[in-house]
Amino acid sequence: MLDLKTRFFDDGRIEIKRVFDSNNLGDWDHRNPLAYEQSIMWMQNIHNFPFIRSTMARNARSRRGPLLSSGSRQLVIGYARLTADAPRNGHLGQYYLRRVFYLTAHDLTDPNSVRPDTACLDPATIMPTIHGEIYRMADITSMAS
Numbered sequence: 276m277l278d279l280k281t282r283f284f285d286d287g288r289i290e291i292k293r294v295f296d297s298n299n300l301g302d303w304d305h306r307n308p309l310a311y312e313q314s315i316m317w318m319q320n321i322h323n324f325p326f327i328r329s330t331m332a333r334n335a336r337s338r339r340g341p342l343l344s345s346g347s348r349q350l351v352i353g354y355a356r357l358t359a360d361a362p363r364n365g366h367l368g369q370y371y372l373r374r375v376f377y378l379t380a381h382d383l384t385d386p387n388s389v390r391p392d393t394a395c396l397d398p399a400t401i402m403p404t405i406h407g408e409i410y411r412m413a414d415i416t417s418m419a420s
Contacts, residue, residue, distance in 0.1 A: 293403040311361035312403040321398035326410035
């Protein structure tokens, strides 16, 4: 069972943090790419979005710092922060593997034409070490406001 603690910041960010203790480490598996997630940092209010997209950043230079989009084609909604013992990956072990949660410009500008796919997740089901449930399309018109 996953024990969580939620921290609310004055600027609107929300951090959902995993609480480590001997009761919840029994299922830990170092081969799971999400095993080293300590928390999920939401930069936006996830309740404003029926779904978000998720991807693995394979070139993160830090364990905990913000992972931001370099262009106007995406809006970063949140990202995973890793534990202090998270291993480095990639060429010469220079990078960390971290999740980034985002929406595309199309998701925001024309939400009625969006056809969510398996990369679209219900943001309320995403937790540290938990992938989240695939969003089942319903009414997505609330994204237009």
